[in-house]
Amino acid sequence: MSWKIQSMEDYAVAYQKSKKNPNDFWADIAKTFTWKREWDSVLSGSIENTDVKWFDGAELNITENCLDRHLKERGDKVALLFEANDPNEAARTYTYKELHETVCKTANMIKDLGIKKGDRVCLYMSMVPELLISVLACARIGAVHSVVFGGFSAEALAGRIEDCECKLLITNDAGFRGAKTIPLKNISDEALEKPGSKCIEKVLVHKRVGENVSMKEGRDIWWHDVYDAASSDCVAEVMQAEDPLFILYTSGSTGKPKGILHSTAGYMVWAAYTFANVFQVEENDTYWCTADIGWITGHTYITYGPLLNGATTTMFEGVPTYPDAGRFWEIVEKHSISHLYTAPTAIRALMAHGKEIVESKNLKSLKVLGSVGEPINEEAWNWYNEVVGKKNCPIVDSWWQTETGGILISPLAGITETKPCYATLPLPGVFPVLMDTEGNEVPFGKGEGNLCIKTPWPGMTRGIWGDMDRFKQTYFSAYPGYYFTGDGCKRDEDSFYRITGRVDDVLNVSGHRIGTAEVEDAIGQHRDVIEAAIVGFDHDIKGQGIYAYVITNRLGDESIKAEILAAVTKHIGAIAKPDKIQLVPGLPKTRSGKIMRRILRKIAAHEFSNFGDTSTLLDPSIVDKIKEGVL
Numbered sequence: 001m002s003w004k005i006q007s008m009e010d011y012a013v014a015y016q017k018s019k020k021n022p023n024d025f026w027a028d029i030a031k032t033f034t035w036k037r038e039w040d041s042v043l044s045g046s047i048e049n050t051d052v053k054w055f056d057g058a059e060l061n062i063t064e065n066c067l068d069r070h071l072k073e074r075g076d077k078v079a080l081l082f083e084a085n086d087p088n089e090a091a092r093t094y095t096y097k098e099l100h101e102t103v104c105k106t107a108n109m110i111k112d113l114g115i116k117k118g119d120r121v122c123l124y125m126s127m128v129p130e131l132l133i134s135v136l137a138c139a140r141i142g143a144v145h146s147v148v149f150g151g152f153s154a155e156a157l158a159g160r161i162e163d164c165e166c167k168l169l170i171t172n173d174a175g176f177r178g179a180k181t182i183p184l185k186n187i188s189d190e191a192l193e194k195p196g197s198k199c200i201e202k203v204l205v206h207k208r209v210g211e212n213v214s215m216k217e218g219r220d221i222w223w224h225d226v227y228d229a230a231s232s233d234c235v236a237e238v239m240q241a242e243d244p245l246f247i248l249y250t251s252g253s254t255g256k257p258k259g260i261l262h263s264t265a266g267y268m269v270w271a272a273y274t275f276a277n278v279f280q281v282e283e284n285d286t287y288w289c290t291a292d293i294g295w296i297t298g299h300t301y302i303t304y305g306p307l308l309n310g311a312t313t314t315m316f317e318g319v320p321t322y323p324d325a326g327r328f329w330e331i332v333e334k335h336s337i338s339h340l341y342t343a344p345t346a347i348r349a350l351m352a353h354g355k356e357i358v359e360s361k362n363l364k365s366l367k368v369l370g371s372v373g374e375p376i377n378e379e380a381w382n383w384y385n386e387v388v389g390k391k392n393c394p395i396v397d398s399w400w401q402t403e404t405g406g407i408l409i410s411p412l413a414g415i416t417e418t419k420p421c422y423a424t425l426p427l428p429g430v431f432p433v434l435m436d437t438e439g440n441e442v443p444f445g446k447g448e449g450n451l452c453i454k455t456p457w458p459g460m461t462r463g464i465w466g467d468m469d470r471f472k473q474t475y476f477s478a479y480p481g482y483y484f485t486g487d488g489c490k491r492d493e494d495s496f497y498r499i500t501g502r503v504d505d506v507l508n509v510s511g512h513r514i515g516t517a518e519v520e521d522a523i524g525q526h527r528d529v530i531e532a533a534i535v536g537f538d539h540d541i542k543g544q545g546i547y548a549y550v551i552t553n554r555l556g557d558e559s560i561k562a563e564i565l566a567a568v569t570k571h572i573g574a575i576a577k578p579d580k581i582q583l584v585p586g587l588p589k590t591r592s593g594k595i596m597r598r599i600l601r602k603i604a605a606h607e608f609s610n611f612g613d614t615s616t617l618l619d620p621s622i623v624d625k626i627k628e629g630v631l
């Protein structure tokens with residue numbers, strides 16, 4: 001590929017060009033894809049007006065670029081490698097030809113269920129090939145996919161279905177996940193009982209586990225009953241560059257989850273460009289990203305990025321510790337994985353099991369190790385580098401977000417020098433700035449501040465589904481004219497960036513984004529809870545843990561804690577369950593009624609000195625009472 005960066009010189013040239021002449025820079029890259037019509041303009045609109053467009057006027061279908069484009073040269077190459085939860089179940093592969101055919105059949109199958117271009121389709125599935133296939137099948141016919149992570153509850157699923165008014169739900173009877181099975185169809189049924197889910201007309205059920213599920217007449221259809229009859233001929237729908245490709249819900253500091261919207265052409269170019277340059281995957285490599293497709297990492301770096309580049313992408317159904325803590329390394333050995341892309345939480349969890357388990361496996365195939373989702377601490381970075389990579393594999397600590405579509409700051413494997421805990425340098429086309437407390441740019445060079453991005457990049461989100469005001473407010477109002485990431489950041493003397501974590505009320509638990517307000521709402525729905533306040537605290541494995549301070553009229557009754565956990569599981573999902581619940585007589589509030597979270601964070605961290613100015617508190621004595629009961 002003409003735009004593949006191979007050295008620091010290439011990087012410097014590309015970076016400068018993307019700065020001086022972004023339109024030519026991105027046009028040259030875009031030209032290497034398949035279009036049905038070329039663009040009228042490369043970049044139009046602006047951050048100021050929140051109307052950014054890339055490749056406006058162009059027409060394309062992203063699946064032709066993921067699949068059809070490779071058929072001639074790579075038709076028999078493995079596109080998708082599936083490793084099941086059970087290590088004794090045979091791995092499955094799909095060549096590019098087979099994946100193309102399967103996606104076309106699936107696309108026709110969902111078309112036959114009445115789905116048309118622009119309709120939203122909700123995918124609530126476990127990590128089976130049919131999930132990736134359904135994603136691409138939607139894109140094939142221009143339907144907008146909204147994948148909901150299989151760990152979310154019925155209520156959370158219903159909320160997401162309602163928000164973007166999905167017409168079709170695709171699910172599994174149940175999903176295997178480690179020693180557990182997740183009853184996805186039963187949870188779906190419960191979600192569909194809520195009045196807000198009325199928009200769902202059909203439910204397509206893929207059988208994975210063989211669970212006994214009830215099928216509602218006229219609404220529910222087994223995948224295997226209709227798949228065979230579907231034609232394998234599916235002409236790709238012609239999409240406008242800015243047509244929506246998908247919606248993915250993520251948590252913010254306030255309110256309910258936001259439906260982050262990504263559009264077609266810009267996202268495609270960004271996914272392809274960043275995948276190729278960050279990971280430097282070669283033709284015969286086997287790349288494995290351990291994320292779930294329910295998160296953005298699985299969209300961009302299991303599905304679109306690798307396939308756009310004609311790579312072999314691996315999908316793993318299970319968890320790192322099943323049947324034992326050697327599973328990841330076993331998979332690496334079994335499939336000669338060359339590129340492993342995982343989260344610091346997984347690294348820390350496996351690190352706790354000792355290096356012998358890693359050393360007992362042959363990991364010689366590994367070339368590149370990626371990290372994503374949360375800050376990686378130095379100890380985990382070193383262990384990844386030494387024990388897993390034998391100091392032979394560059395560590396790619398890649399920083400990005402659901403909203404950014406793909407990686408913005410990261411070393412390019414084997415090209416950029418690495419440094420523990422540093423995401424290092426921005427990709428071409430990315431212009432990060434640090435903002436000081438007054439809202440001014442910190443002069444270039446060593447410094448620290450809130451991380452913003454100065455100019456649009458092709459993969460950036462185009463909006464929050466159905467709420468453009470919230471979109472403007474959340475990302476473009478703190479620093480007018482800039483995209484605000486919500487992250488704090490340091491820049492060292494080499495201009496390397498180090499992301500220090502969220503500066504807003506968003507928690508990052510095991511690499512999962514959790515909004516404090518959502519958890520507070522969930523707890524608040526318990527009838528004996530008067531108020532709850534959530535903060536994060538440092539957690540050895542999860543990065544951050546969830547600490548809940550709860551005011552209840554059952555103060556002293558410890559049994560309410562289990563009920564609180566159940567409430568969170570019901571309203572959001574088990575991933576948002578607090579690690580610690582402290583029942584408190586009150587919360588530190590200012591006279592205007594605002595909770596001083598700063599104090600709660602300090603108490604949760606067992607830092608009892610220097611609470612700062614507490615004179616504005618309505619009842620300063622509450623601080624001591626909370627301190628006494630700290631967990």
Ligand code: WT7
Pocket residue numbers: 250295296297371372373374375376397398399400401402403423485486487499500501502508511512513
């Ligand atoms: C937040 C975004 C990136 C895709 C998966 C998570 C944190 C992400 C890093 C990193 C430090 C990181 C940030 C960011 N984060 N990658 N390499 N180093 N922090 O996407 O759920 O949208 O979360 O994850 O705080 O804002 P997400």
